[in-house]
Amino acid sequence: MMKCTQATQLLSERLDRNLTNSEKVNLGLHTAMCPACRQFGKQMLNLRDLSQRYVKASDASAQDK
Known part of the structure; x- marks a missing residue:
C-alpha cells in the first residue's frame, strides 16, 4: 500500500509529467481510500488552474498597454 508521502509526491509530479500506468493505479487506489x-x-489541480488563469490575465493585461 502506498503511503501518504508517496501519494502527495505523485499528486504533485502529475502536474509536470505523465505518470506511469502503475503509478496511476497505485495513486488511484490510495486516493480512493484516503480523503486527505x-x-x-x-487542491493541487485548483492551484494549477488558478496559476494558469493568472498568467493568461497578466499576458492579456500586458498586451493592452
Missing part, C-alpha cells in the same frame, strides 16, 4: 490525499490532489 484526495483533497490534496484537488
Whole structure:
C-alpha cells in the first residue's frame, strides 16, 4: 500500500509529467481510500488552474498597454 508521502509526491509530479500506468493505479487506489490525499490532489489541480488563469490575465493585461 502506498503511503501518504508517496501519494502527495505523485499528486504533485502529475502536474509536470505523465505518470506511469502503475503509478496511476497505485495513486488511484490510495486516493480512493484516503480523503486527505484526495483533497490534496484537488487542491493541487485548483492551484494549477488558478496559476494558469493568472498568467493568461497578466499576458492579456500586458498586451493592452
